[in-house]
Amino acid sequence: MQTLVIYDIANDRVRGRMADACKDYGLQRIQWSAFMGDLNHNRREELSQRLRSLLGEEDGCVQVFPLCDKDMRLRFEASTPGYRRRLELGRERFKFV
Amino acid sequence: MQTLVIYDIANDRVRGRMADACKDYGLQRIQWSAFMGDLNHNRREELSQRLRSLLGEEDGCVQVFPLCDKDMRLRFEASTPGYRRRLELGRERFKFV
Numbered sequence: 001m002q003t004l005v006i007y008d009i010a011n012d013r014v015r016g017r018m019a020d021a022c023k024d025y026g027l028q029r030i031q032w033s034a035f036m037g038d039l040n041h042n043r044r045e046e047l048s049q050r051l052r053s054l055l056g057e058e059d060g061c062v063q064v065f066p067l068c069d070k071d072m073r074l075r076f077e078a079s080t081p082g083y084r085r086r087l088e089l090g091r092e093r094f095k096f097v
Numbered sequence: 098m099q100t101l102v103i104y105d106i107a108n109d110r111v112r113g114r115m116a117d118a119c120k121d122y123g124l125q126r127i128q129w130s131a132f133m134g135d136l137n138h139n140r141r142e143e144l145s146q147r148l149r150s151l152l153g154e155e156d157g158c159v160q161v162f163p164l165c166d167k168d169m170r171l172r173f174e175a176s177t178p179g180y181r182r183r184l185e186l187g188r189e190r191f192k193f194v
Contacts, residue, residue, distance in 0.1 A: 004162065006103055008128040008180075031105040031158055033130075044173075052175040061128055061176035061184075065101065066168050076141075078149040079158035083105075087158075 002067040003027070003039045005051065009060030017054050018062065021047065029087055036067075099164040100124070100136045102148065106157030114151050115159065118144065126184055133164075 005022050009015040015033070022029075025047045027037035039047065044066060051062045067075075102119050106112040112130070119126075122144045124134035136144065141163060148159045164172075 004101075006128060006131055008130070030160065031103060033105070034103055034160075044171075048173040048175075052173075055175050055177070057177065059177055059180055061174070061180050063127065063131075064173040065162070065164060066171045067162060068165055068168055071163050071165055071168055074141075074163045076145040076149075076161040077158070078145075078152050080152070080154065080156050083156050083158050 001039065001041075001044070002036060002069075002072050003044050003047075004030075004065045004067055005035045005047070005062065006031075006065075007033050007051070007055075007060065007062040009033075009055065009058060009062070011058050011060070014054060014056075014058045014060070018051060021050050021054060029090070032087070098136065098138075098141070099133060099166075099169050100141050100144075101127075101162045101164055102132045102144070102159065103128075103162075104130050104148070104152075104157065104159040106130075106152065106155060106159070108155050108157070111151060111153075111155045111157070115148060118147050118151060126187070129184070 007018050009018060022035035025039060025043060027035035030036045048064045055062055104115050106115060119132035122136060122140060124132035127133045145161045152159055
């Protein structure tokens with residue numbers, strides 16, 4: 001089932017590790033702090049626990065949503081070409097202060 | 098149906114307007130750039146078009162996901178008390194540079 005991960009974490013290092021974990025599970029970046037991809041129930045549970053462990057006591061939040069086919073068909077997106085291009089290049093344009 | 102809105106927008110003013118639009122539609126902030134709440138199909142469509150219009154040519158991305166009851170039951174969240182407290186207070190701790 002498609003799985004959406006969104007997170008908001010102040011610590012650059014922890015945020016980077018969250019992204020790496022999502023990539024390890026085959027998810028694709030859809031926003032700077034949001035990933036999506038196909039995971040079965042067990043893999044989704046595994047990833048959720050790994051993300052919880054990575055967060056630890058760090059300041060932040062991570063949420064994981066399974067998305068059924070019907071929900072996926074009804075999703076909406078608007079984005080600008082420049083944003084999509086940079087997302088593909090993997091170049092972050094902001095940092096936390 | 099529960100609806101999740103996530104966005105990533107560089108321009109502070111536009112980002113603020115996105116948040117205001119989500120609040121106008123009764124959504125609650127679940128991360129600094131993520132809102133959730135109950136919307137019927139028409140309201141979800143309306144909000145999506147409003148968000149698209151607010152984004153305009155600005156650099157960024159906004160995505161809207163309907164979440165059925167089953168998907169909602171299977172969602173996962175990990176967050177720290179300090180983060181949740183600040184979210185309730187509505188105080189942003191970062192800005193785009």
